[in-house]
Structures are given as C-alpha cells and as structure tokens.
Amino acid sequence: MDLKMGDTECHATLWLIWSSVVLVLILTTILLTVFMKKYRVHIDYVILRLRSRWNGIIHVVNTKKFRFDAFVSYAEEDFELVSTTLYKELKRLGFEISLPDEDFIPGRSKAKQLLQCIDESRKVIIVITENFLGSGWNSHAVQMVVTHAFHNHREKSIVVIIKDGISIEKLSKDLKYIWWSIISMSWPETEENMEKFWEELSKALDLD
Known part of the structure; x- marks a missing residue:
C-alpha cells in the first residue's frame, strides 16, 4: 500500500x-x-548595423562628410510629386538628394539599402500624405529612421513635411514620441506660398 x-x-x-x-x-x-x-525594427537595425560592419561598410555618424544632404522617404504613389517637384527644386537649390527609386539597386535588400542611404545623408525628409500613412513599408522606414536618429544622437536630423491637411494625431507614434526633436512643416496649399516653403526647407536642411 x-x-x-x-x-x-x-x-x-x-x-x-x-x-x-x-x-x-x-x-x-x-x-x-x-x-x-x-522591438522588431530595433532588432533589425542592430542586425543590419552588425552586418554592415562585418562587410566593411563605413558607418558615417557625427561628421560633416556626408554623401547626401538629405534622404527622402515617401510612398510609392507619391513618386511623381517627389521626383518632379521636391527633388528637382532641392537640386536646383544646390542640395544633393537621395531617393529610393534613384539610389536603391533592384534585387538587394531594401532595408539594408535604406540604412546605408540614411547613414550617408545629413538629414532625412519624410513626406507624409494619406498614401504614406497607408503604406506598411513606409511605416517600417519611419521606425528605422527614428531608431537610427535615436541610436546615433542625431537631433534635428528628421524633417517631416505634412501634406493633405493631415493632423498630428494621425502620425506614427514613433514620430510623435520624438516630435520635440523633429523639424516639421506643412506643404503649401497654394502656389503663392511655395517660395516661402522652399526657403524654410532650405534653412532646415542647412541647420546642423
């Protein structure tokens, strides 16, 4: 028993x-x-950074030697707006601008090329439209940009251009979390205000 x-x-x-x-x-x-x-994006960022170092890719940070003045992140549907208006005007003003459609090589990792282009740019311009808010890839891109700025202590390195009358409440929580360190401006609704807009954007890109 x-x-x-x-x-x-x-x-x-x-x-x-x-x-x-x-x-x-x-x-x-x-x-x-x-x-x-x-924390998927943070993990992706660390992995990409380690791979870049392993492959001997130079990590540019806190230096004046940047390849581009700004990298532009936007929705694919807004390519015409960015390429025919924003890109051309900034080039005319003497800025070197990097666009995914211009500088990304087909077949290679978009995330890896995104990080490299951000590394090589003094600023990142994010063009926020209704198209942008509905794009999953650009949500990832925003998180990667914010993570990069945070890890490398690059204040005022993000310029947000808001179009279509979008309210701040609709923006990504990642952007709102560091809004104090972002330079923000609205895309003019009329042509009469475009000249002032370009002046403000030029000052934002020249700001260290």
Whole structure:
C-alpha cells in the first residue's frame, strides 16, 4: 500500500514538474513573441548595423562628410510629386538628394539599402500624405529612421513635411514620441506660398 502511494506521489511530482516546465516555456515564448513584435525594427537595425560592419561598410555618424544632404522617404504613389517637384527644386537649390527609386539597386535588400542611404545623408525628409500613412513599408522606414536618429544622437536630423491637411494625431507614434526633436512643416496649399516653403526647407536642411 505504501509502495503504491509512493509511486503515485512520484508520478504526481513528475507531472507537476513537467507541467511547470511546459508552462514556463509557453510564457517565455509568448513574452519573446511580444518583445520581438514590439522591438522588431530595433532588432533589425542592430542586425543590419552588425552586418554592415562585418562587410566593411563605413558607418558615417557625427561628421560633416556626408554623401547626401538629405534622404527622402515617401510612398510609392507619391513618386511623381517627389521626383518632379521636391527633388528637382532641392537640386536646383544646390542640395544633393537621395531617393529610393534613384539610389536603391533592384534585387538587394531594401532595408539594408535604406540604412546605408540614411547613414550617408545629413538629414532625412519624410513626406507624409494619406498614401504614406497607408503604406506598411513606409511605416517600417519611419521606425528605422527614428531608431537610427535615436541610436546615433542625431537631433534635428528628421524633417517631416505634412501634406493633405493631415493632423498630428494621425502620425506614427514613433514620430510623435520624438516630435520635440523633429523639424516639421506643412506643404503649401497654394502656389503663392511655395517660395516661402522652399526657403524654410532650405534653412532646415542647412541647420546642423
């Protein structure tokens, strides 16, 4: 009788240990999944940075030697607006501008090329439209830009141009979190205000 009772208690103890281990593994998996989802971009950034160093890509930070004055992030649907208006005018004003459609090489990792272009630019211009807000890739791009600025202590390195009368409340929480360090301006609704807009944007790009 005592032997059977001891055997039962042993099985109960083993089952308790096993169920505890399984529970811990499940909870750990859930926590890791939540962590990875929340900080996915930060993890991607660190991985990309390590790969860049491993491949011998020069990391430019806190220096005057930048290849571009600004890298422009925008929705694909806004390419015509950016390329025919923003890009041409900034080039006319003497700025060197990097665009994904101009400088990204097809077939290569977009995330890796994004990081490299940001590295090589003094500023990042984000053109926010309704198209931009609906683009998943640009949400990732914004997070990568913000993460880069945060890790490298590059204040005032992000210029946000808001179009279509979009309210700040609709912007990415990543941008709102560091809004104090962002230079923001609105795209003019009329042609009469465009000259003043270009002057303000030029000053923002010249600001160190």
